[in-house]
Amino acid sequence: MDFGCHSHYFHFKSIGTIDKSCCPDATTVVIDFDKTKDKVCSEAKLQPYKSCDALKILPELKRLD
Numbered sequence: 001m002d003f004g005c006h007s008h009y010f011h012f013k014s015i016g017t018i019d020k021s022c023c024p025d026a027t028t029v030v031i032d033f034d035k036t037k038d039k040v041c042s043e044a045k046l047q048p049y050k051s052c053d054a055l056k057i058l059p060e061l062k063r064l065d
Contacts, residue, residue, distance in 0.1 A: 001057060004036070011035040030056045 004010040015026040019034070034051065041048045 001059065004031075009036050009039055028056070 001010075011032045012029050013032045015021055015028045015030050016024045018030075018032055037049055037051075040046075
């Protein structure tokens with residue numbers, strides 16, 4: 001988690017502001033994995049993938065949402 005944050009792989013956004021969000025009024029902060037995907041593809045010189053879903057990591061609860 002720290003590596004992703006410090007290396008700018010993880011971009012935190014309100015889930016309601018993510019493109020094509022199913023929950024435009026939601027305010028829960030999550031990692032926008034489309035931004036992560038774009039950075040990884042760019043650095044690895046890969047053709048961009050179409051999409052990547054969001055995933056909320058809750059290490060203190062030892063779970064993913």
